Amino acid sequence: MNVRFLFCSFSLVYLTLAEGQISKDIEHSPAIWGGYISSVRVSEKVSVWNDLHYVPNSFFIYRTGLSWHFTPQVTGTAGYAFLNTSPRTNGLLARSEHRPWMQLVFNFKIGARAVFNHRIRYDYRIRQVLRGGDILNDEWTAYHRLRFMSSLRFPLLGSQLGDYNPFFSINNEILFNFGDNIIWNYFDQNRSWLNIGYQFPGLTLQLGYMLRWVQGSVPGRITYYHTAVFWVTHALDVSKKKEKNMENELLHREP
Structure with missing residues (x-):
């Protein structure tokens, strides 16, 4: 219980600090976030990461990578x-971005039931430049972003997480920009979400609500995205030496 309290307090402190740095131009917007996250174990130490996410009117992303356990x-x-x-052009999301990325994920048990997950992710964002807020041109800009995510997951029924058990998760991620092209918007956004999920062998389904606090393109403008999320997490093992327990592949895969 103390860990949950500290986790929620940590999130609230960051949101309060962020609110204190912004002014009055606030917009609220509904959103839907669909995602598929997969992990394919190819050896005892190596797995392949792939995920797809789509948020209408906001972004589409395909991410791939190699994981070392x-x-x-x-x-x-x-x-x-x-x-x-x-912005959209001819009905399609039009602004392109290339993003090399890397991360470290730490997970450990809290008591007999809960699992705590902390992730540090780095993004190098190479993006098309916008003029006048919504006009694309052929120029590109680049900057860095650091992301810190914490997640607490525990079973809704029974004494531990596992197959054929529903679970509940509390999550928060804070995102910071830095680099020569960042002048004022060092605080990029904050994401807080609550999910209810169900775990099958090699598969989890999650449904929940996310509040995304996103910094606007000019100082003092922010948008609160009230987001319904539906995520599928899939873990496969094609290695010669099958892992006895693929649960970590399911528990610690987040967008």
């Missing part, structure tokens, strides 16, 4: 992602 509790991944983001 240092220990059952620590995994590192590096890869590349391609995005199309708003």
Whole structure:
């Protein structure tokens, strides 16, 4: 219970600090986020990461990478992602982005039932430049982003997480920009979400609500995206030496 309290307090502190740095131009918008996240174990230490996400009127992303499992509790991944983001042109998301990325994921049990997951992700964002807020041109800009995500997951029924058990997760991620092209918008966005999920052998389904606090293109403008999420997480093992337990592949895969 103390860990859950500290986790929620941490999120609220960041949101409060962010609110104090912004002004009055606030917009609320509904959104839907569909995602598919997969992990394919090809050896005892290596797995292939792939995921697809689509948020209408916001972004589409395909991300791939190779993961190295240092220990059952620590995994590192590096890869590349391609995005199309708003604005739309002829009905399609038109702004392109190339994104080399890497991350470290740490997970450990809290008591007998809960699992705590912490992720540090780095994105190198190479994006088409917008003029006047919504006009694309052939120029590109690049900057860095650091992301810190924490997640607490525990079973709704029974004494532990596992197959054929529903679960509940509390999550928060804060995203910071930095680089020569970042002048004022160092705080990029905050994502807080609550999910209910169900785990099958090699598969989890998650449904929930996310509040995305997104910094606008000019100082003082922010948007709150009230987002319904539906995510599918899929874990496969094609290695010669099958892993006895693929649960970590399911528990620690987040967008």
